Amino acid sequence: MSTVQHNAAQERPELQKAAQEFVDAGFAGVQLRVRDERGEWVGSAGVHELGGSAKPSTEGQFWIGSTTKTFVATLVLHLVAEGAITLDTPVADHLTGFGLDGRITVRMLLQHTSGVHNCTGELDPDGTFVPGLPSVGKPWVDNRFHSYRPEELVRFALSEPARFEPGADQSYSNTNYTLAVLLIEQVAGRPYAEEMRRRILQPLGLHGTVVPGDSPDIPGPHAHGYYRYQDGEEWKVVDVSRQNLSLLVGAGDMISTTRDLQVFFAALLGGRLLPAPLLDEMRKPHGMLGYGLGLFVQDLGPEGGTIVHHNGGAPGGYGALMISSFDGTRTLTAGLTTGDTDSDPAQEFPKALDRLLTTVFRTPHPA
Numbered sequence: 001m002s003t004v005q006h007n008a009a010q011e012r013p014e015l016q017k018a019a020q021e022f023v024d025a026g027f028a029g030v031q032l033r034v035r036d037e038r039g040e041w042v043g044s045a046g047v048h049e050l051g052g053s054a055k056p057s058t059e060g061q062f063w064i065g066s067t068t069k070t071f072v073a074t075l076v077l078h079l080v081a082e083g084a085i086t087l088d089t090p091v092a093d094h095l096t097g098f099g100l101d102g103r104i105t106v107r108m109l110l111q112h113t114s115g116v117h118n119c120t121g122e123l124d125p126d127g128t129f130v131p132g133l134p135s136v137g138k139p140w141v142d143n144r145f146h147s148y149r150p151e152e153l154v155r156f157a158l159s160e161p162a163r164f165e166p167g168a169d170q171s172y173s174n175t176n177y178t179l180a181v182l183l184i185e186q187v188a189g190r191p192y193a194e195e196m197r198r199r200i201l202q203p204l205g206l207h208g209t210v211v212p213g214d215s216p217d218i219p220g221p222h223a224h225g226y227y228r229y230q231d232g233e234e235w236k237v238v239d240v241s242r243q244n245l246s247l248l249v250g251a252g253d254m255i256s257t258t259r260d261l262q263v264f265f266a267a268l269l270g271g272r273l274l275p276a277p278l279l280d281e282m283r284k285p286h287g288m289l290g291y292g293l294g295l296f297v298q299d300l301g302p303e304g305g306t307i308v309h310h311n312g313g314a315p316g317g318y319g320a321l322m323i324s325s326f327d328g329t330r331t332l333t334a335g336l337t338t339g340d341t342d343s344d345p346a347q348e349f350p351k352a353l354d355r356l357l358t359t360v361f362r363t364p365h366p367a
Contacts, residue, residue, distance in 0.1 A: 012041045014363075018356040019045040019334075025348035028339030029056040029223050033258035034360055035266070036330040042258070049224045050339055056223040061208055061255050062335035063218070063225070063245065064320035065312025068254040069177050071200060073110050073294020074268060075184050075192075077278045078199050080106070084187050087281065087293075091179060094186045098154055103166040106183065109176040110293040111286050117160035118173035119153045120247065120315075132156070133247060135315050137229050141238055144316070147214040148246045153178045170287030174251035181250030192250065204267055208257035214246040218255055225317020225337040237340040240317040252312060261322045261333040269308065269328025283308055283326065304362040321353070325361065332360045 015034055022030040022045065029046030042058040079085050085094070087107040091114075092100040101115075108114040120135040129136075133156060134143040157175040164171070181192045188195050193211035201209050210219060218241060227240045245253040256264075267273055274282070285297035295308050309323040319336035 012038075012043075014359050015041055016043050016045070018352075018359045019043055021352045021355055022046075022336060022349075025352045026339070026341040028226060028337045030334055030336050031056045031058045031060060031062075031223070031258055032332070032334045032356075033058065033262055034330075034332050035262055036360070046337070046339075047223075050226060056335070056337065057221055059208075059221070059257060059259065060335065061210075061218050061220045061222045061257055062320065062337070063243070063314035063318040064254050064256045064261070064322075064335075065248075065252040065314045065318065066174075067256070067261065067310050067312035067320045067322045068248070068250065068252050069312075070268070070294045070310040070322065071196065071254060071264070072177050072180050072184070072192075072250045073282065074273055075195055075199060076106060076110060076180050077274050077282065077293065079184065079187050081275050081278055085183075091183060095179065095182055097151075098158055100158070100179075101162070101166050105166075106180075107293070108166055109180050109183070111170070111291055112172050112176055112289065113167050113170050113287065114173070114176055114179075115162040115164040115166050115168065115171070116173055116175045116179070117157040117163060118171070119157040119175045119178070122163070122171075132160075135247065138231050140315050141227060141229055141240075144240065144243045145216055146247070147244055148249070150178050150182055150249045153247070153249065154182065170289055170291065172289060172291075174248055177251035178249050200264070200273070204260075204263055206256070206260040206264060208255075209260045209264075210255040212245065212253065212255055214244050216242040216244045218242075223335070223337045225314070226339050227316030228338075228340060240314075243314065243316065245314060247315070252314065256320070258333040258335055261320065262331050265322055265324050265331055265333070266328040269324055269326070300357065300361055304357065307357070307361055319349075321356075323357070323360075330361065332356070 019030050019032045031044040033042045044056045048054045048056050088105050091104050092102045104114045119132050121132040134140045224241045228237045282293040284292050306326045311321050313319040321334035324331045
């Protein structure tokens, strides 16, 4: 790729500005990759590590959180394409040991319509967060190296009442995707990590993408992520670059890079990973979340058209963006790290993200 396409930051000042706005909103650092009609641009803002001055590397690895779900949905749809299962197969036909409601289908797992309780916590009808397994605050910090088995996560969730009858509503639940991993392993007869490498990572050359199991380490170069939490009356900040994400098996446990996310998403949306009918199913929005099968579908209005995305956040320290035009020809991928700030990134993030979406998708780009 030419140097004109693969840029210096000053060639796309509007993108550098959009990256900086995340840092101004309270993030420690951001690395950003945009591929569009003008080629590919990569840049970063903020710092690699608190107390330092070096910017985050644009090639660094990071925990991608719920962006993992798109990878897992793609794996499940591989099995559908092969005829091993169908989208309407009852999950209990293959996962017999949990007492799952027999009406829950593969499709319901992938589009969050199963009604299965979210093992990491749920929102009450009044909006109050009811914790599940430790995933926020000091309980998560103290527990962040604990190893969970997927079956343990599922049994915990199934010990709680279902949110609704299968198929009757929609509620985002990490447990759906842990069940999807167990389904993959049962049907394919191989471990989840092995199937991911065999079917997606190796064919696409995604050498920076890892299914870490219960390893707490990001294996390659990476920016540091931090978590600010309250311990009694005192606020503390801890480096959480190391964390065990077996808490989110299949739902938020993977590590990647902006390059790998870009290659994966462009390949998926460009029809290289799934037959067209299954890709259409994946991109068909459903319910109040506008969620297909492992993907959110969002209308940006006349200027921006339809985008598809699945962003993610690890319990602490890290976030990921994976956003594209409907056909995969214009993509935006990013890795974010949180730092030590009084501002709440969760509050400021939507504003910075909307400005970034406007810059990349709503603004006409000269060819």
